[in-house]
Amino acid sequence: MKRWLAAAVLGLSLVGVAQAAIDTYEFANDGERERFRELTKELRCPKCQNQDIADSNAPIAADLRKEIFRMLGEGKDNQQIIDFMVDRYGEFVRYNPALSSKTALLWFGPAGLLLGGFVIIAVIVRRRRVQRTAAPDTLSVEERQRLDQLLDKTKHD
């Protein structure tokens, strides 16, 4: 048991090592390091599609990290760095795409669907409520007489 536990702990501790690409960059200050982390998380690797460039081991991701590091050193701000990438690789490289007519569906689609769902629920709930409150009085006079007849009949049987 103990051995298994040790193996599991060891295995889990390797997970973190295996996932992150390792570079050695010397940052001028902590702010720059933080911005590097942010930018490499927000930019997507063009080759490997579903990884950010912080996570990816693809050569192109390493190049882009190097480029970001260089631009940070030159004192470029985040927007300039993102624009640099978008100019070359297109809107695709942003995990946080700018709002445009092309991306409007991405931005508002989920909220729109949620809203649509609420509207449908509201309509259904209201319809049921109307039916329920209306129910006791829906029998006409003839219907009521017929109901009484039927009830009487079953009583006599």
Next chain:
Amino acid sequence: MKRWLMVLPLALFLLMAVFLYRGLYLNPSELPSAMIGKPFPEFTLPSVQGDKTLTRADLLGKPALVNVWGTWCISCRVEHPVLNKLAQNGVVIYGVNYKDVNADALKWLAEFHNPYQLDIRDEDGSLGLNLGVYGAPETFFIDAKGMIRDKFIGVIDEQVWREKLAAKYQALVDEAKP
């Protein structure tokens, strides 16, 4: 009950099906290039063969293909004979030897024939980065003024050339004629 409401789920399902069916035949690794319609980036780099210095100005004057390749790129080997044939037929092709060891590139060109009128040596990938290259082979179509007009990602084989690319190149050539 309202009839049309009953059809709604079926209609939604069909709509989804159409989109998903289309999605089956899309290639997600083909990104629309952000470079189309932009001028070919400036560069000053050595040539692969000889010790010339090449700049953007060397690429101007004729519409051409700019082919990004490397000896580490397996599919470039598949593409290479096709490029040779195109070059023989008078298609202007410039090469960008992307992130490669120059000795390997020289050996490759000696062994497999050289289809490139000029071959740019981009060892650290700086030109590739400015071109938005994310793999090889990639082929850019530039016009006589050095504007990037189109881009093809992946191996150019004879079928792709015949069906897709020949017409694009011809259009650029026709445009350049006075």
